């Protein structure tokens with residue numbers, strides 16, 4: 001996977017970073033006054049958490065608009081592809097879990113969504129256990145499990161039949177950061193680490209990542225997982241305490 005971690009600091013990039021930093025600073029200031037969040041505090045400040053998450057996602061999209069033109073080759077991703085939606089989505093921030101679940105909880109198909117999430121969570125746990133207990137475990141068993149999950153082709157339960165994301169507006173940043181400079185037909189397990197596939201990840205600058213991590217620490221008592229599907233299940237368990 002090819003990535004360009006340091007983008008040239010054009011005015012557009014600086015503006016996008018400043019906007020992201022300002023969104024994060026405002027939330028950080030708000031949380032500093034509240035202290036560590038428990039379910040009651042989450043419930044009481046739900047509108048602010050949802051607004052912050054929407055602002056954070058909008059700021060990330062602004063950052064993409066500023067940095068993607070710096071890649072020499074045009075981005076080949078487009079609506080209806082969905083090839084990257086067979087990964088096991090990780091690195092979800094706790095406030096993203098809350099905002100994501102808030103849009104799901106009243107859906108008529110919530111039960112089947114939960115079933116699909118539990119199934120994928122169990123599959124991934126099985127791959128992780130197998131990787132850990134292998135006779136010669138690799139240096140990164142979690143990475144092995146992620147590869148195995150992708151190789152098995154488990155489609156994200158939110159991917160629609162037309163290949164578009166069914167939760168597009170609230171999809172987490174981890175679903176927004178992957179791009180391909182080659183035909184998306186090569187974003188499949190057999191081509192992923194070959195010359196035919198030039199996919200890459202857009203990373204945020206370290207100081208922005210640190211600010212996000214600082215905000216997420218306020219949620220640590222909720223013990224939300226990093227994985228999207230496990231987060232949906234855990235948020236469902238907290239539903240009655242947070243959403244009243």
Ligand code: SF4
Nearest residue numbers: 085156158159165175
């Ligand atoms: S949430 Fe949407 S973008 Fe993310 S993996 Fe699922 S279908 Fe794809």
